[in-house]
Every structure is written in structure tokens, then in C-alpha cells.
Amino acid sequence: MTAFGKLIRTTAFRLTLVYLFLFALFAASLLGYFAWNTRRMINEQITATVNAEIAEIETIYERRGLQGLALTLGRRTLRPGANLYLVTTPAGTAFGGNVESLSPGVMASSGWSETAYRRLDEQDTAHHRALVRVTQLNNGFRLLVGRDLEERRRMFGIVANAAQWSLLVVIVLGLGGGIFVARRVLHRIDAMTGTTQRIMAGDLTGRLPVGRSGDELDRLAENLNAMLERIEALMTGLKEVSDNIAHDLKTPLTRLRNRAEEALASSGSEAEYRAALERTIEESDGLIRTFNALLMIARAESGQARGNMDDFDAADVAKGIHELYEPLAEDDGLTLRVKAASAALHGNRELISQALANLVENAIKYGKPDPTVQPLDAGVAARSREILIESRREGDSVLLSVTDHGRGIPEGDRKHAVERFVRLEASRTLPGSGLGLSLASAVATLHGGELRLGDAHPGLIATLAIPARAASGDRLAAQTPDVPQKVA
Structure with a gap:
């Protein structure tokens, strides 16, 4: 397809043609209305002038008779630009005036008519047009008074000529503007098309060009770029997951195989086989938990869980997690507290509960105080072994936070800590898969x-900040009383 062919097929050019047609139609209608009003105004002026003259001539005829009528018409026909005058006898013979010929039948009936005529003093044989009125005098005589329509014709010609040139200018400027706009839009669309072709070829770093006008194409490009960034992040995450699964799951799978092989080679009694099978089952459970976490993260990141969202109270989730993990915390020498204020949420309760549970598990694993960092006198030691679960409303968000007093996460590592299979140096000696924070972030x-990962001085504050819906909050507030602070 040629460049001109692409140009005239663009939506911008077609819209320009539509607007051009509508504007030309409007301009033609406006000029036509102006021409019609001009014609009407001239006819009204002629009508008023002729009516006044006929009334005046009839008065003279009544007072002075045919002789006065003849003298009056003789004087008036000699004026520059005189009107048309003609008086005929009852037999139809011309008695006076300046008209030589008229269209047939004009003098036969009274009233207004438009007719062709020729003056007595004209040398050429051309006929002109006039608007005339015929009235009947006493004794059967007929009087015709009229006005030439050349002025009306010239005025109409001026309007018609202006209309033609105006329409021509409108069409030329409209087509020129349409081509300019279409070329500009086509240039931007071609730039976007080139970028999308590179993206389809595998270059996910490509982005659509965004101008400075802030028009609809710029807004579209910005939204598409945001979508491309999300797609690139998902593809990068998919690649990282594949790499991480290949590296991080290879070790437990290899260990599982080696233990099974060792059991076959060295175990002889039933007790030894049972112990080997128990270790194998334990290792398999760990792998299953890892894959379940990966599936839950994928489910959250793909948006599949949006269909199971409902209204609930974040305080109920916080109290439920506290009740579930309080015995586990006590076994590790920690105190788990809950501070639950009623806060309405609209979301997937299962995923939010799992995310909060992951934060609590991390706090129990890594939230023990470090004697090398903080003193362990009686008062400080008691407070440092506390883990706080808290739910509250803050502005337009609902916050579910877990605070511990362990080593925390250095600020430079916090962004890296939410990635899949990432385990910081301080946690490599403890069991885990490195998916807890990643799941919480995905949810x-x-x-x-x-x-949000913050500093508890010392320790870590991990907070799920989720937007609250006003409508859901109003419904839950009407149903659920405020939950007082509770200390376990």
C-alpha cells in the first residue's frame, strides 16, 4: 500500500472528511439562508415602493383625470433609474408609460407578477425581468407599475459567488488540515506499531513513545507502557521462578533420592526402613509446601482469586491467626499478642489470612532477640520476646502488621527479600523456602x-497495607461493634 493510500485510510482523515462535509453543508445552508433573506428583503422594498407609487398615481388620476395621469407618468419616466409604468385602455391599447413589451397575459389580470419586459428607450432587443403590479382604474383603464430586478440579480450573484469561493476555501483548507492531522496521527501510530513489532519479536524492554501534549494517544501509550512493564515483570518473574525451581529444588530432590538410595543400600531392619521412610515423607512434605506456596503466589499474581472476594473484618483475621500460632510461639519461648481494631475489608479472606500467617511464621522463626545486638536484662528481655499482631484502619487503607524484635532486615535488602526463593544470609541456617514474604507481597x-517492611528498633515491622472500600466498611460497621484491644 502506498503512503497516500495509508493516509486516506486513516480514521483521522475519514473523520476530517466527515467534519468537512458537515461544515460545508452548514456553510452552504447559512449562505443559502442569507441569499433567501436578501431576495425577500429586496422584494419587500420593491413591493413597498410600487404600492406607494400606485396609491399616489391613483390619487392624481381621481383628481386630474387622464390628462393629469399622462403628465405625471411622462415626468416620472424621465427620472434616472425610473420605475416601469404602463397605462392601457379598456381595449388593451397602450395609453402611456415607458414599457414597450411584456410577457403575454400580464395586463389581463390584476395583482403581482414577475415578467420579462423591454423599455421604449432601449436600443437592444434583450429582455429584462421586473416585479410588477397591475391595478384597474376607473373607466376600465389598467395601470402597471413595476421595478427592475437587476439589483436583486446582482445581489444574488454576489452571494452565490461568495458562496462558491467560501466553499472552495473550506474544502481546500479542510483537506489540507485533514492531511496534516492524518499524517501526524499516522506518524505516531507507525511509531507505536514499530515498537509493538519489536515487543512481539521478543524485546520486552520496548516502550511506546509518549509525547508532551497529553492527548488521548499519549494517555493510551502511558497505559500500554504500564501494561508492558507489568508483563515484563511477570515474564521476568516467571524466568526467575523457573531458574529458582531448577536450583533451589534440585538440592532437596537430590537429598530425597540419596536418602532413599542409602536406605536401600544400608538399612536392614524394619525400624531403619521406617526411619528412612519417615525422613523421606518429611522431605516430601517440605517440597509439597514449597509447590503449594508457588501455586498460591501464581494464583495471586494472575488475579484468579478476584472471583472469591467478599466483605469481612480484618480484626477477625488477626484474632484467628493469633489463636492458631500462639501455642507455636510459646514453644519457642515467645509471646504472641494481638491488638485488633475493627477494620472492614473487601478481598479474598483465605489469601489475606495466609499472607498474615506467613508474616507471623517469619516473626517466630527470625524474631528472637539477638544478645549481641541488645541487652538482655529482665525488663528488656520480656519485651523483646513479644510479637505483636495488629489490625487497624488508617486513612483509606487497612493495615495488618506483625512486629518482632529480632535482627530485622537491613534497609538495603528489603526490596530483595520479597523475591521468590530469596533467603538472606542470617536465615540460611534455618528451615524454609524463601517464599513467605513473596506470597505476602503478591497477595x-x-x-x-x-x-511494607519497616524497622522496629530493633526488629522488623511487616505490614500488609490494603485499600479499604467505603461501602463495605459502612456495612460491616453497622453489623460489627468495635473490637477492644486484647492482650494474650
Whole structure:
């Protein structure tokens, strides 16, 4: 397809043609209305002038008779630009005036008519047009008074000529403007098309060009770029997951195989086989938990869980997790507290509960105080072994936080800590898969929120900040009384 062919097929050019047609139609209608009003105004002026003259001539005829009528018409026909005058006898013979010929039948009936005529003093044989009125005098005589329509014709010609040139200018400027706009839009669309072709070829770093006008194409490009960034992040995450699964799951799978092989080679009694099978089952459970976490993260990041969202109270989730993990915390020498204020949420309760549970598990694993960092006198030691689960409303967000007093996460490592299979140096000696914070972050993102990691001085504050819906909050506030602070 040629460049001109692409140009005239663009939506911008077609819209320009439509607007051009509508504007030309409007301009033609406006000029036509102006021409019609001009014609009407001239006819009204002629009518008023002729009526006044006929009334005056009839008065003279009544007072002075035919002789006065003849003298009056003789004087008036000699004026420059005189009107048309003609008086005929009852037999139809011309008695006086300046008209030589008229269209047939004009003098036969009274009233207004438009007719062709020729004056007595004209040398050429051309006929002109006039608007005349015929009235009947006493004794059967007929009087015709009229006005030439050349002025009306010239005025109409001026309007018609102006209309033609105006329409021509409108068409030329409209086509020129349409071509300019279409070329500009086509240039931007071609740039976007080139970028999308590179993206389809595998270059996910490509982005659509965004101008400075802020028009609809710029807004579209910005939204598409945001979508491309999300797609690139998902593809990068998919690649990282594949790499991480290949590396991080290879070790437990190899260990599982080696233990089974060792059991076959060295175990002889039933007790030894049972112990080997128990270790194998334990290792398999760990692998299953890892895959379940991966599936839950994928479910959250793909948005599949949006269909199971409902209204609930974040305080109920916080109290439920506290009740579930309080015995586990006590076994590790920690105190688990809950501070639950009623806060309405609209979301997937299962995923939010799992995300909060992951934060509590991390706090129990890594939230023990470090004697090398903080003193362990009686008062400080008691407070440092506390883990706080808290739910509250803050502005337009609902916060679910877990605070511990362990080593925490250095600020430079917090962004890296939410990635899949990432385990910081301080936690490599403890069991785990490195998916807890990653799942919590994915769940927060699914609900339009974020996972915030802050400093508890010492320790870590991990917070799920999720936008609250006003309508849901109003319904739950009417149904659920405020939950007082509770200390376990």
C-alpha cells in the first residue's frame, strides 16, 4: 500500500472528511439562508415602493383625470433609474408609460407578477425581468407599475459567488488540515506499531513513545507502557521462578533420592526402613509446601482469586491467626499478642489470612532477640520476646502488621527479600523456602495494596497495607461493634 493510500485510510482523515462535509453543508445552508433573506428583503422594498407609487398615481388620476395621469407618468419616466409604468385602455391599447413589451397575459389580470419586459428607450432587443403590479382604474383603464430586478440579480450573484469561493476555501483548507492531522496521527501510530513489532519479536524492554501534549494517544501509550512493564515483570518473574525451581529444588530432590538410595543400600531392619521412610515423607512434605506456596503466589499474581472476594473484618483475621500460632510461639519461648481494631475489608479472606500467617511464621522463626545486638536484662528481655499482631484502619487503607524484635532486615535488602526463593544470609541456617514474604507481597498487590517492611528498633515491622472500600466498611460497621484491644 502506498503512503497516500495509508493516509486516506486513516480514521483521522475519514473523520476530517466527515467534519468537512458537515461544515460545508452548514456553510452552504447559512449562505443559502442569507441569499433567501436578501431576495425577500429586496422584494419587500420593491413591493413597498410600487404600492406607494400606485396609491399616489391613483390619487392624481381621481383628481386630474387622464390628462393629469399622462403628465405625471411622462415626468416620472424621465427620472434616472425610473420605475416601469404602463397605462392601457379598456381595449388593451397602450395609453402611456415607458414599457414597450411584456410577457403575454400580464395586463389581463390584476395583482403581482414577475415578467420579462423591454423599455421604449432601449436600443437592444434583450429582455429584462421586473416585479410588477397591475391595478384597474376607473373607466376600465389598467395601470402597471413595476421595478427592475437587476439589483436583486446582482445581489444574488454576489452571494452565490461568495458562496462558491467560501466553499472552495473550506474544502481546500479542510483537506489540507485533514492531511496534516492524518499524517501526524499516522506518524505516531507507525511509531507505536514499530515498537509493538519489536515487543512481539521478543524485546520486552520496548516502550511506546509518549509525547508532551497529553492527548488521548499519549494517555493510551502511558497505559500500554504500564501494561508492558507489568508483563515484563511477570515474564521476568516467571524466568526467575523457573531458574529458582531448577536450583533451589534440585538440592532437596537430590537429598530425597540419596536418602532413599542409602536406605536401600544400608538399612536392614524394619525400624531403619521406617526411619528412612519417615525422613523421606518429611522431605516430601517440605517440597509439597514449597509447590503449594508457588501455586498460591501464581494464583495471586494472575488475579484468579478476584472471583472469591467478599466483605469481612480484618480484626477477625488477626484474632484467628493469633489463636492458631500462639501455642507455636510459646514453644519457642515467645509471646504472641494481638491488638485488633475493627477494620472492614473487601478481598479474598483465605489469601489475606495466609499472607498474615506467613508474616507471623517469619516473626517466630527470625524474631528472637539477638544478645549481641541488645541487652538482655529482665525488663528488656520480656519485651523483646513479644510479637505483636495488629489490625487497624488508617486513612483509606487497612493495615495488618506483625512486629518482632529480632535482627530485622537491613534497609538495603528489603526490596530483595520479597523475591521468590530469596533467603538472606542470617536465615540460611534455618528451615524454609524463601517464599513467605513473596506470597505476602503478591497477595497485597492482588488487592491493590503493598507489603511494607519497616524497622522496629530493633526488629522488623511487616505490614500488609490494603485499600479499604467505603461501602463495605459502612456495612460491616453497622453489623460489627468495635473490637477492644486484647492482650494474650
